[in-house]
Amino acid sequence: MLITINNKKFTDNSKEANNEVAFVYSAQNEKFCDDAKNNGCNELIASENLKDYVDFSKIKVIGITGTNGKTTTAAAIYSILLDLGYKVALQGTRGFFINDKKIEDYTLTTPVQLANFEHIQKAIDNQCDFFVTEVSSHAIQQKRIEGIDFELKVHTNITRDHLDYHKTIQEYINVKNSFFNDETKKLINRDDKIVKFNTKNAYTYSLDNPSTYKVGAYSFKNGMNVMFSNIEKMHSFSSLMMGIFNIYNLMAAIASVHLTTNRNLDEICEVVENFAGVSGRMEVVSNNPLIIIDFAHTPDGMKEVYESFNHKDIITVFGAGGNRDKEKRPLMGQIAAKYAKQIIVTSDNPRFEDPDLIIEDICTGIKDKSNLLIEVNRKEAIKKAIEQAKKNENSVLLILGKGDEPYQIIYDKKLPLIDKDEVLKHI
Numbered sequence: 037m038l039i040t041i042n043n044k045k046f047t048d049n050s051k052e053a054n055n056e057v058a059f060v061y062s063a064q065n066e067k068f069c070d071d072a073k074n075n076g077c078n079e080l081i082a083s084e085n086l087k088d089y090v091d092f093s094k095i096k097v098i099g100i101t102g103t104n105g106k107t108t109t110a111a112a113i114y115s116i117l118l119d120l121g122y123k124v125a126l127q128g129t130r131g132f133f134i135n136d137k138k139i140e141d142y143t144l145t146t147p148v149q150l151a152n153f154e155h156i157q158k159a160i161d162n163q164c165d166f167f168v169t170e171v172s173s174h175a176i177q178q179k180r181i182e183g184i185d186f187e188l189k190v191h192t193n194i195t196r197d198h199l200d201y202h203k204t205i206q207e208y209i210n211v212k213n214s215f216f217n218d219e220t221k222k223l224i225n226r227d228d229k230i231v232k233f234n235t236k237n238a239y240t241y242s243l244d245n246p247s248t249y250k251v252g253a254y255s256f257k258n259g260m261n262v263m264f265s266n267i268e269k270m271h272s273f274s275s276l277m278m279g280i281f282n283i284y285n286l287m288a289a290i291a292s293v294h295l296t297t298n299r300n301l302d303e304i305c306e307v308v309e310n311f312a313g314v315s316g317r318m319e320v321v322s323n324n325p326l327i328i329i330d331f332a333h334t335p336d337g338m339k340e341v342y343e344s345f346n347h348k349d350i351i352t353v354f355g356a357g358g359n360r361d362k363e364k365r366p367l368m369g370q371i372a373a374k375y376a377k378q379i380i381v382t383s384d385n386p387r388f389e390d391p392d393l394i395i396e397d398i399c400t401g402i403k404d405k406s407n408l409l410i411e412v413n414r415k416e417a418i419k420k421a422i423e424q425a426k427k428n429e430n431s432v433l434l435i436l437g438k439g440d441e442p443y444q445i446i447y448d449k450k451l452p453l454i455d456k457d458e459v460l461k462h463i
């Protein structure tokens with residue numbers, strides 16, 4: 037891609053490089069350096085030197101990584117900072133935003149290095165005080181975040197995902213942990229047993245283990261009420277959001293804002309209530325019957341959602357994405373079987389795989405098939421699940437995996453399908 041920073045042009049694609057456009061090379065594209073030169077380019081810049089072109093003293097960058105909760109935590113930080121009167125940019129799975137305005141739609145959670153720098157410069161040009169970004173494991177591994185001077189690095193949790201790309205869970209864990217190797221100020225979830233980090237400038241949050249920001253008590257009535265301590269002082273906040281994992285996400289957000297602004301914690305807690313959550317994440321789309329849409333697409337993400345509804349009869353609809361981690365499929369089936377009264381297995385984004393075979397993979401994890409229904413057509417599956425939900429007053433219907441994705445990917449085509457719209461057709 038070609039970008040302009042302060043009137044200077046850069047590209048990471050040798051085909052776009054010439055005597056006016058510098059070629060930025062990294063492990064990803066260094067094999068094309070000669071091609072860039074052949075195209076008349078006489079300025080080749082190593083990716084680690086790109087940082088010399090952006091003035092990081094003008095903006096505080098907050099990066100959030102972890103298997104789950106990046107988008108939610110990033111959005112909460114963004115919302116709190118905006119409410120406290122700061123100018124803020126946000127970049128992640130849902131796009132690129134500046135001060136509540138959507139600037140770009142996205143396909144990647146963390147874009148390539150040049151796009152990161154272009155966005156940070158755009159945020160600086162818009163006088164933003166903060167740049168909040170999700171950091172995916174792909175981005176760490178491919179050094180898409182190289183040269184970014186982080187003010188704070190935030191960890192949500194490490195479970196399993198993306199083994200199609202990282203091959204082994206250990207490699208995935210190593211990549212995630214490598215983000216926290218240096219002495220940058222960092223905020224770590226103390227209840228995660230997997231994370232390893234450089235303890236210099238480390239702060240922690242938790243529900244179970246001792247930490248800097250430690251939850252003491254919480255209750256779920258009309259959302260959540262949470263009390264936590266920081267240096268022996270108690271603070272509290274309320275939110276309409278649900279799920280224990282959202283307590284973690286909100287604690288991470290509150291602590292992040294505290295660590296980067298030095299504002300008083302009570303002042304921060306007061307505006308947490310204004311954050312209504314991210315669409316497609318634990319989103320209640322109907323109260324009677326109770327129907328919730330969530331983006332959980334890993335065994336752990338699903339478990340977290342199901343555990344939040346232990347007191348209900350769970351009906352669940354989900355599938356698994358094609359051409360992605362296959363090993364997670366039976367585990368997803370297993371988790372659903374453990375918690376749900378009625379399971380409807382359907383398609384997610386089949387991509388280039390046969391949807392029936394993906395479903396078969398999931399079903400190998402479901403030993404007792406008596407409450408299992410297979411419906412390959414996602415729209416039909418949702419319709420059938422709603423019929424079931426209407427028959428049971430104590431039910432909750434949990435439709436998982438796609439959140440607010442506006443399409444279903446079949447081969448390389450994106451066909452319109454929005455879980456929420458399908459639900460609204462039948463209630």
Ligand SMILES: CC(=O)N[C@H]1[C@@H](OP(=O)(O)OP(=O)(O)OC[C@H]2O[C@@H](n3ccc(=O)[nH]c3=O)[C@H](O)[C@@H]2O)O[C@H](CO)[C@@H](O)[C@@H]1O[C@H](C)C(=O)N[C@@H](C)C(=O)N[C@H](CCC(=O)O)C(=O)O
Pocket residue numbers: 037048049050051064065068143144145146147148172173174175201
């Ligand atoms: C698997 C993966 O991550 N692939 C990424 C990888 O692709 P690639 O190695 O095939 O790239 P490539 O097309 O060979 O090009 C490599 C480089 O050579 C350059 N090039 C290429 C040809 C040429 O003639 N001259 C030249 O200079 C290109 O401009 C590019 O800079 O490098 C590309 C650019 O550097 C990325 O765009 C691409 O992301 C693809 C699109 C992708 O789908 N990635 C997904 C899996 C991803 O990153 N997801 C994460 C995780 C989301 C989550 O947490 O759930 C994300 O951050 O979104």
Ligand SMILES: Nc1ncnc2c1ncn2[C@@H]1O[C@H](COP(=O)(O)OP(=O)(O)OP(=O)(O)O)[C@@H](O)[C@H]1O
Pocket residue numbers: 102103104105106107108109129145170192193281282284285316317318330331332333336337338340341439
């Ligand atoms: N802190 C958490 N711990 C465990 N599960 C969570 C947590 N936060 C969210 N989840 C689950 O993960 C799903 C995805 O949440 P979110 O979009 O915030 O994560 P993400 O890390 O950005 O995901 P992705 O990498 O796919 O973009 C949610 O819908 C929810 O089911």
Ligand SMILES: N[C@H](CCC[C@H](N)C(=O)O)C(=O)O
Pocket residue numbers: 333356357358360384385437438441
């Ligand atoms: N419904 C989705 C969830 C994908 C989440 C995404 N961030 C990824 O894993 O690439 C799928 O599997 O297609």
Ligand SMILES: [Mg+2]
Pocket residue numbers: 106107128129145170
């Ligand atoms: Mg995300």
